[in-house]
Amino acid sequence: MALPPDTRLGPYEIVGPLGGGAMGEVYRARDKRLGRDVAIKALPPAFAADPARLSRFRREAQTLASLNHPNIAAIYGLEEADGAPHLVLELVEGETLAARLARGALPQSEALALGIQIAGAIEAAHERGVVHRDLKPGNVMINPAGTAKVLDFGLAKSDPGPASGGALSDSPTLSGHPDATAAGVILGTAAYMSPEQARGKPVDRRSDVWSFGCVLFECFTGCPAFAGETVSDLIARILEREPDWSALPAGTSSRIREILRRCLRKNADERPRDIRDVRLELCDVASGGGKAAAGREKSIAVLPFENQSGADDEFFADGVTDEILNALAQVEGLRVAARASCFAFKGRREDLRAIGEKLDVTTVLEGTVRRAGPRLRITVQLANAADGYQLWSERYDREMTDVFAVQDEIAGAIATRLRGTMHAEADRSRARSGTKNLEAYELVLRGRALLIKRGRFMLQAITLFEKAIAIDPQYAEPLASLSDSYRLMGTFGVAPFAEVMSKSKALAERALVIDPRLVEAWATLAAVEEQYDRNYAQSDSLYARALELEPRNATTRAQWALWRVIRGVMTDEEGLAQLRRAVQDDPLNPWVGGMHSYLLGITGKHEESTVEAERSMGRDSESFFARWNLMRAHAWAG
Structure with missing residues (x-):
């Protein structure tokens, strides 16, 4: 009952x-x-x-x-x-992998990331001599931060080893009692059972390798590796037929195909003996071997628009770029390269094909901005990153008061070109967090341009954000930016810690009342709870919300993982995996690279820390953080 x-x-x-x-x-x-x-x-x-x-x-x-x-x-x-x-x-918030797959196949990067995590969990079980025997999408939870959690070891058994013959007399088989354990009675969900499991024979860790292959195949295709109208039909297909390899996306790399084929060999002796080998190979693909497949994904880099007005309007051109980039980030099915990586190309003339390769995108958006009195002209060109061929271009001549509408119009036109659709709730969020006041909007753009420089410029940025809020108290974005400014001042020790952190918290909470989807405010509030209030459970919850809203926000992910390792609630290897993912999402961001270098250093990987610190320095040689990080890495290395 x-x-x-x-x-x-x-x-x-x-x-x-x-x-x-x-x-x-x-x-x-x-x-x-x-x-x-x-x-x-x-x-x-x-x-x-x-x-x-x-x-x-x-x-x-x-x-x-x-x-x-x-x-x-x-x-x-x-x-x-x-x-x-x-x-x-442990209560794992989020949804099961089965629920996620009900909406369709995963992008390759997400499938690989989850596959690596699931394989790591099964590897850990195998190292303790435990075979799961019931691995399936319904037994994997995905929390809002994108972390997989394997559940339900209710059918697990000790690993008898591959040469054990009949050591598992209670090997699972199918009958009317799905959970009974005796010879001739099958346990688990039939679609993910290995051939030896379906025959009622003893199983070992190689049976989990098969089930993992079935799960990974479904992640890439959105459909089970084996299906049938009845259990008998299903078992017959498992024993006699191959999966429909043509269901894999056309861009799936040969290495991923080979990994899946080896995991799904009918003969257990032909499968990988150790799932650790599978995990390491997937890690290798994720770090570079999977780019052929990723290239088929809809993706775009928005390069900094060229300012064709006076030098004083540089902030405005950058702001227009930011707004279009943020709008495109709300297009479902479109991967948008991170801002820091895109802005690494500011003022540089580089071949579009090279940019596409460095940022791992299929399309590149360039543009120009010119202001003349009350008039505004924006030109945009969308190009194919593979060959530089222009896909679309447009010129917008408008009144300055139309700047908000034209930014959304550009994003909508690109979404149509790339056959994407704007996320409706995100569209409403932009309306809530924005302003109709042009003066307040320009103050925020100027403030953000200064805040990025850090140091003495933060005080100037704070003044501009405060002016914007005075003009439009319901403008959520300057509230969030002002909150982050105070947090940074406390973190860097340039203002009384308790005073600025309490201000930061109040401002972030105020911004979220206006717009509950404002990622910047969630991330700042999470950092304040972590560093100031020491409310770690609340901080974890806030970081999870920020990453749920924007999973590819590399700075948030890096900060979240770094602090969890420092607190000892995330293993060194798990933290480094999260930092590697952040670097992959935002490869030219010196802050993310710096945090990666720092984590490598405190986990004893001093040589790797120095290499990553030098990379970060190369991305932004003027950055105080990059210089400081490099000196620290050299000190660790001796």
């Missing part, structure tokens, strides 16, 4: 159901002692009387307790209430 809300299980109060299966129902619950939400997996009283089920339930607890990995949901305890046992588990 299901547990209704407000049911008490010791110190835990049931909030509501999360799901369930043959081995028990899962609920969201509130831990009244620690003030946190957890997941409760409860074994119904009728099942608790069954020694076999009870034994398997306890074995799941022991299995989870033996595993400690950032991509495996943690166990907090095995407890009992009213004669029925229940597991207390």
Whole structure:
């Protein structure tokens, strides 16, 4: 019988159901002692009387307790209430991979990132001698920050080794009881079972390699590797047929295809013996070997528009570029190169093909901006990065008061050209956070141009943001920028820490009341909670929200991962993986590169830290942060 809300299980109060299966129902619950939400997996009283089920339930607890990995949901305890046992588990917010795949295939970069994380979780289990035996999209959660968590080790068994013959007499097979464990009875979801599992034979870690191959195939294609109208049809296909390799996107690299083929060999002896080898190969593809496939994805770099007015209008041209870039970032199905990487080409004449390769994009947008009194002229050209061929161009002659409309018009025209659609909620967000006041808008553009320079320019930026807010108190963007300015002053020690951090927090909260989708405000608030209030749980939640809204925000991701490693709640390797992803998303950003260098240094990788610091210095030789970071890296290296 299901547990209704407000049911008490010791110190835990049931909030509501999360799901369930043959081995028990899962609920969201509130831990009244620690003030946190957890997941409760409860074994119904009728099942608790069954020694076999009870034994398997306890074995799941022991299995989870033996595993400690950032991509495996943690166990907090095995407890009992009213004669029925229940597991207390980490509550993973987000959605299952199955729910995500119901919306279609993943972009290659996302599929690779998740594949690497899932493989890492299974690798950790195998290292502890545990075979999962039920790996499928429904048993993988993805939290708002994009981190995968493998769940449900209820069917896990000790690894008997590949030459064990019949060591697993209770190998899974199919029958009317999906969770029964005896020879001739199949466990798990049939579509992801290995051939040996489907035949009811003993399984070892190579069965998990097969299931992983099925999951990864579905990530790339959006459809299962094997399907059938009945279980019998499905098993026949698993045993006799190959997956539909033509379902893989046309741009899928040969290396990814080969990895999938090896994982899905019918004969277990022909599969990779160790999923660690699969993970390392996927990491190698993600770091460069997968570019052939990524090139088929719709992607764009917005280069800094050329200022054709006086030098005093440089900020305005940069601001127009920013606004168009931000608008394009809301186009569904379009990957937009990060601002810092795009602005690395400011004032440089470089071949479009080279830019496309460096930023890993298929199209490049260039433009010019000219202001003359009340008139504004913007010209734009969209080009194919592969050959420099112009795909589209347009000239917009408008009144200055139309600057807001023309920016959205340009973004909409490009979205149409690239067959994308503007995200409706993001469109409403832009309307909420923006302004109709041209003077306030220009003050924000000037302020941001100064804030990027850091140092003594921050005080000037603060003055401009304050003026913009005075003109339009409902303009969320200067509130967020002013909040970040105060946070930076506290971080760099140029103002009393407590004073500016409290101001920063209040301003960020005020900005979010106006526009709850303003990523800059979420990220700043997360940093303040981390550095000032030391409210780590709240900080993690805020970072997760920021990354949910903008998963490719490299600065936010890098900052989030760095602090988690420093706090000891993320492993060095997991943190470095997140920093590598951030660098991949924003390859020319000196701040992201600097944080990567710093994390390499504090984790003992001093030579790599120096190399990354030198790269960051090359991206922005005038940056105080880059120079300071390079000196620190050299000091570490001795």
